[in-house]
Amino acid sequence: MTLYFLDFVLLIIGLYALVVKRHIVKKILGVAIMEYAVNLFLILLGFKKAGIAPILTKDMDLQTFIQTAVDPLPQALVLTSIVIGLGTLALMVAMAIRLYERYGTFDMEEINRLRG
């Protein structure tokens, strides 16, 4: 339970950075932190203390295998979501560089030509 709570704190830190901070790079870091928090959450769902890799060999007892093996599905999901996160992050950074070229600032408050 503590682990889930800490993970939730991480998510809130990311959300805070995204909502409150004005610097574009800090906003990007906020998104990255939130992504890590969610990935960590998915991993935690399948996590077991002193768990073993979910590979069933012939000399294993099925019942103990079910009790000790970690859930492999969230790990597969997280691999995919890390790759997607990388794509989003790369696009964000590229966009931030282009924005700096156009506006000469990283401050989101000054990048406000679209209003109304």
Added chain:
Amino acid sequence: MSALLPMFTAIPVFSAILLLIIGKFDKKHFPRIWSILTSLSLLVILAVVWGKGTIVHEMGGWKPPFGVVLINDYLSRLMLLIVNSVAFLVTIYSYVYMKKYEDYLRFFTLFLFMLAGMNGVVLTGDLFNLYVFLEIASIASYALVGYGVDAEELEASFKYLVLGALASIFILFGIGMIYSVTGSVNMADIARFLMHSNGGDKAVLMAIGLFILGFGLKGGLVPFHAWLPDAHSSAPAPISAMLSGVLIKALGIYPIIRIFYNVLDMTPIISTIFIVIGSVSMIVGALMGSGQIDIKRLFAFHSVSQMGYVIVGIGLGTPLGILGALFHLLNHSVFKSLLFLSSGAIENGTGTRNMKELGGLRETMPVTSGSAVVGSLSISGVPPFNGFWSKLIIILAAFQAKNIWAAAALILTAFLTLMCFLKFQRHAIFGEVSEKVKGAKEAPFAMVLSLVVFAVFCLLLGIFNEWVLSNIIVPAQGIITDKLGYIASVLGI
């Protein structure tokens, strides 16, 4: 037959990759013709699978609860029809329009990836797979919004990117929550599990909240609409048409319909939440739209408001409400794409989108302004056109459900929309010919062609509304209301 289903995503993805390779040698003609052929081939496949009942394809031969399944039922078919036909007409339109951006290759590559993502979202029967396709479509659309790399376009794109990434994170978090309860990511399997355990679990409630937040952000509903007017008005016109006409539906509204009807339960509380969100979206969108002088921003705010209609119809939950919502989804994709494409044609001809600088367009651009008038009559709900019938059905459904507040909001919004678009017509289409309009010429043939086709569809969907309702919309509504049938057809029980 079922082997055709992966083609809806495989064809655009592979043709995008081929386009990148072959397009190096012919950057001018090949990308445009290639993407028109690709989107046409998708329409042909759709025609082949149309009317065959529910088709389930098990990817890689793995049985449903374990492997990824693609499901083509009538709801998916309705969405595929919307996505692919709008995409086809938009590629024809872009044939000429994208000339001023001087780079067809990257545009059409991103466009095809976006198309693949949207087709995947509406076909998949697996929650995590839905997330993956949603991200493919979203990332392509972020890049397409900022395609012109001007200051405003980049700003809009960055806002959209940050909020879109936030929405994706919420959706993935929600999927994790659902997985923690059910131990499955297959939608039908989740639905079966939750039916037996009576739902009600706190984690499921949290997942419901996260899904409303995430898909509401993707669908641009108030109070999550901040990115939508910027992104839709800054993108190139064909992309605005795709975003407003298709993307917010395929990525925002369709998952809401599918998840809240076929996977989770539409409880009275959720239904009230949707009615409130929808009513607020309608009124706020229409009110904020009424103050705009940029025509693309005006149209973008009305996308928020029209999506409100759909969400109210979905939230009412009665068969009539769902019928109206789905019909409005189809109609909105037609007339909003038409309006955005005609705004692109107007901008191309006159060099401005400001309503105050326009005027008397019917003198110099008769076909464009004629189709813009058809579009604005449709969206404001004038009888022979399609928008009227779907709005009428939703309003009747609200009265039938004895929800007077929703009905009042619906009628009020109909008047506000009419007012906004009368203003648009008076300032831009009719009135005195202004300086900028004087030298304007009619748009090129490819652009006019797709405008006219959309305008004709506005009229046809309105006149033959009974045929459309009974042949396309009612089967889709049957899928939504029949949760057990959905579970049975996917899991094969």
